[in-house]
Every structure is written in structure tokens, then in C-alpha cells.
Amino acid sequence: MVRSMSTREVEHLLIGGGLACATCAQSLREGGATGEIVLVGREPDQPYNRPECSKGYLRGEESREEPLVQPKEFWSGQKVELLTRTSVTALDLDRRTAKLSDKQEIRFDKALLATGANVRRLNVAGCELEQIHYLRTLGNADAIRAGVADAERVVLIGGSYIGCEVAASLTMMGKQATIVMQEDLTLERGFGKTAGRFFQGLLESHGVTIHGADGLERFEGDGRVGKVVTTNGLELAADAVVIGAGVTPDVALAKRAGLQIGERGGVLCSSRLETSVRGVFAAGDIAEYDSPIHGTHVRIEHWDVAFNHGKTAAANMLGGDVPHEVVPYFYSVLADWGELEYVGPAYKWDEEMVRGSYDEANFTTWYLKGGCVVAALTFGRPDDLDTARRLIVERPMLGDAQRQKLTNPEADLATL
Numbered sequence: 469m470v471r472s473m474s475t476r477e478v479e480h481l482l483i484g485g486g487l488a489c490a491t492c493a494q495s496l497r498e499g500g501a502t503g504e505i506v507l508v509g510r511e512p513d514q515p516y517n518r519p520e521c522s523k524g525y526l527r528g529e530e531s532r533e534e535p536l537v538q539p540k541e542f543w544s545g546q547k548v549e550l551l552t553r554t555s556v557t558a559l560d561l562d563r564r565t566a567k568l569s570d571k572q573e574i575r576f577d578k579a580l581l582a583t584g585a586n587v588r589r590l591n592v593a594g595c596e597l598e599q600i601h602y603l604r605t606l607g608n609a610d611a612i613r614a615g616v617a618d619a620e621r622v623v624l625i626g627g628s629y630i631g632c633e634v635a636a637s638l639t640m641m642g643k644q645a646t647i648v649m650q651e652d653l654t655l656e657r658g659f660g661k662t663a664g665r666f667f668q669g670l671l672e673s674h675g676v677t678i679h680g681a682d683g684l685e686r687f688e689g690d691g692r693v694g695k696v697v698t699t700n701g702l703e704l705a706a707d708a709v710v711i712g713a714g715v716t717p718d719v720a721l722a723k724r725a726g727l728q729i730g731e732r733g734g735v736l737c738s739s740r741l742e743t744s745v746r747g748v749f750a751a752g753d754i755a756e757y758d759s760p761i762h763g764t765h766v767r768i769e770h771w772d773v774a775f776n777h778g779k780t781a782a783a784n785m786l787g788g789d790v791p792h793e794v795v796p797y798f799y800s801v802l803a804d805w806g807e808l809e810y811v812g813p814a815y816k817w818d819e820e821m822v823r824g825s826y827d828e829a830n831f832t833t834w835y836l837k838g839g840c841v842v843a844a845l846t847f848g849r850p851d852d853l854d855t856a857r858r859l860i861v862e863r864p865m866l867g868d869a870q871r872q873k874l875t876n877p878e879a880d881l882a883t884l
């Protein structure tokens with residue numbers, strides 16, 4: 469028997485259930501939206517801050533409620549209807565309707581797609597063994613915490629921020645963490661070799677073992693993983709494994725709906741975050757937007773970008789004409805050993821200048837291209853990022869006097 473569906477009408481349909489959708493819902497109400505707002509997400513939890521999954525929540529220091537973007541009762545107070553454990557299975561952009569896994573059909577006036585990203589899975593021999601984990605959700609963090617409870621040695625595959633943060637958290641939990649990665653030095657892909665060497669030294673000084681310029685060959689074990697074999701022939705004993713091998717934007721729904729996909733694999737948007745279909749917006753990890761700051765399309769997987777995208781999308785869904793002009797910001801926390809902060813991003817740069825000292829673990833690295841600052845990384849000097857944001861937006865070609873100031877830890881950068 470085919471059940472007929474009645475179509476429900478809403479003003480704003482937000483598809484994704486993560487930070488970008490949550491911020492958009494809140495900003496819509498703050499901006500005066502009076503119509504119905506429905507937020508659909510396939511996870512069991514209300515919108516939460518994913519960064520906690522590799523930090524306090526992973527270590528068991530936070531309750532399941534602490535990472536929530538807003539307390540549970542907030543959404544009903546705002547008259548935002550949250551549909552958790554629900555997927556949007558199809559979008560018809562001509563009829564402006566969405567089909568949901570709970571069999572509802574919703575017709576919308578405006579929609580936001582913020583379906584986030586999926587982890588890259590590594591299909592090597594032995595990948596089906598127990599205690600091989602990926603990390604994207606609170607549920608994944610629960611599984612890792614439970615899985616390492618009786619583990620001594622944990623191998624991390626990947627030397628980017630997930631691998632580094634998890635290695636740091638596990639070390640704090642008393643585990644012996646070992647990183648295997650393709651790059652020579654941890655975090656070097658984003659921040660270069662000098663900063664990479666610093667972060668690697670920091671991890672090693674706390675007991676993390678690191679094998680660079682290597683790869684994953686296979687896993688071995690009897691039901692449960694027992695060994696990681698690398699392409700260089702290392703055989704590393706492992707009671708558990710966490711893989712942090714990057715993510716790909718989840719554009720499956722957008723593709724099926726016929727939305728344009730960009731060079732960076734995301735949903736192509738204008739500087740207003742509007743997709744190729746009027747009144748349909750994209751935000752967060754999937755949005756490949758025309759950035760007025762960078763003069764090109766960018767797609768960035770950072771917490772702060774998802775947050776600010778949510779605000780810009782809401783302003784434009786309410787009829788504004790607001791370009792997304794926030795300089796992307798990223799942070800990463802390595803246990804209680806320190807926090808790095810970064811604005812940019814610089815996909816390429818030809819010069820690095822340092823203010824402060826790597827040896828003293830107190831520095832800002834300025835990344836320059838053609839004599840202009842395009843990004844900055846700081847460890848311990850967060851105030852420098854205000855100057856970095858200004859320089860990234862204004863793009864002045866730096867003269868000698870400015871270069872001297874930027875590299876002098878005592879100089880007042882406000883007068884630059």
C-alpha cells in the first residue's frame with residue numbers, strides 16, 4: 469500500500485542539525501523571523517559543539533549536556549522545532565519540498581543546507597577488526613573512551629589536528645599514544661615545517677611517539693586489533709586505533725538535488741552563501757563560498773566558520789544582502805599543554821616571519837605571500853590575531869619598518 473503524504477509548509481527549513489544550522493536558527497529568531505523554523509538532523513543529540521569530541525568530552529571530563537550549543541529547553545523556548553534522528557532523504561528544488569525519513573514532506577520558503585562532513589575511511593587489510601575507531605560524533609567519542617579503558621597502547625593514524633588532539637587527550641588519560649602519519653612533522657600541512665617541528669616537540673616532550681613520512685599498510689589482530697603495520701615496515705603493538713585521515717564534505721543530498729558543486733568538493737555559493745538556487749543557502753563544512761576576503765572560492769572546516777556562516781545565512785534568509793566577510797579562525801587544544809590559534813587560511817605562502825620564540829613556546833608566525841600577510845598562527849600571543857585579521861583584509865605590502873615591528877615582541881602593533 470502506498471501511503472499518501474500531506475505536505476506541511478514552513479518558512480525556514482534547516483537541514484543538518486550541527487553548529488551552522490543551530491546558529492542560523494538562533495540568528496533567524498534574533499533577526500525577527502516569526503514563521504515556523506524546522507531544524508532536521510540525523511544524529512540523536514541536539515546540536516552540539518563537535519570540538520569537545522576530541523577534548524574534554526573524550527576524556528570523560530564533561531557530561532553529554534556540556535557540549536550542547538544551547539541547553540535542551542532553549543529550542544522550544546525559541547519556537548524552533550528540532551527533529552533529531554531524522555534525515556532529509558530528498559530535496560525537490562523546483563517544488564521547494566523536502567522528504568524526511570519520518571515520512572513527512574515539508575514545503576519551505578527558504579532552506580539552509582549544512583550537512584557537514586564525513587570522515588575519510590581507510591580500507592586496508594584488517595580494517596574490520598574491533599577497536600579501530602574514527603571520530604566525528606559524541607557517540608564515536610563514547611566508543612573510543614570505552615575502547616581505551618583497558619588499553620595501554622593506542623596508535624593514531626594521521627598527524628593533523630584530530631590525531632594530535634586525540635594523542636594529547638589519551639596521554640592525559642594515561643595511555644601510551646603513537647602517531648603514524650604521511651607528513652614529516654605533525655601539523656605541517658597547515659602551518660609549515662617550523663611550526664610543525666614545534667608541535668611535534670611539544671607532543672614528544674609529553675611522551676607521544678611519532679613516526680613521520682610513513683603510512684598505514686594493514687592492521688593485524690584476532691577479532692580485535694593487535695598490531696599496526698606501516699608502509700615502512702614498522703610493526704606497532706596496538707590495543708586500540710583512532711584514525712584521523714581527514715574528512716570529505718557531505719554533499720550527497722545537495723548533489724542529488726542538482727546543486728552546483730565546486731572545485732573544492734563543496735556546495736558552490738555566492739558571497740551571500742546562496743547556492744545556485746534562489747533562497748537555498750549552504751553553510752559550514754559543505755559551503756564553498758566566494759570569499760570577498762580571499763578573492764576566490766574557499767571551503768573551510770572550522771568551528772568558527774560554521775558559527776559565523778550560520779549568522780550570515782540567517783541575515784540573508786531574512787532578506788538581507790550581507791556578504792560573508794569574517795576572517796576564518798581556527799583553534800586547536802593539545803590537552804592542558806597549550807592552545808594554538810590561527811587566522812587565514814593560507815593554502816600557499818612564500819615567507820614566514822616570527823614574533824617571539826618557538827623555544828619559549830610563545831610565538832606568532834606570520835605567513836606572507838608576495839610580501840603581504842595571508843595568515844597567522846599563534847601560540848601564547850592571541851592579541852596578535854587582531855593585527856593579523858587587519859593585515860589579511862587590507863593586504864598592505866609590508867615595508868622594512870612594518871616587518872621590524874611584526875617581528876619585535878615588544879612593539880605595539882596597534883600603531884602598525
Ligand SMILES: Cc1cc2nc3c(=O)[nH]c(=O)nc-3n(C[C@H](O)[C@H](O)[C@H](O)COP(=O)(O)OP(=O)(O)OC[C@H]3O[C@@H](n4cnc5c(N)ncnc54)[C@H](O)[C@@H]3O)c2cc1C
Pocket residue numbers: 483484485486487488489508509510511517518519520521522554555556557582583584585603604605630718721751752753754768769770771772774797798799800801
Ligand atoms: C572531533 C572533532 C574536533 C574538532 N575540533 C575542532 C577545533 O578544535 N577547532 C575547530 O575550529 N574546528 C574543530 N572541528 C571542526 C568543527 O567541529 C566543524 O567544522 C563544525 O562542526 C562544522 O559544523 P557544520 O554545522 O558545518 O557540520 P556538522 O557539525 O558536521 O553538522 C552536520 C550535521 O548534519 C547531519 N546530516 C548530514 N546529512 C543529513 C541529512 N540528509 N539529513 C539530516 N541531517 C544530516 C550530520 O549527521 C551532522 O550531524 C572539530 C571536528 C571534529 C569532528
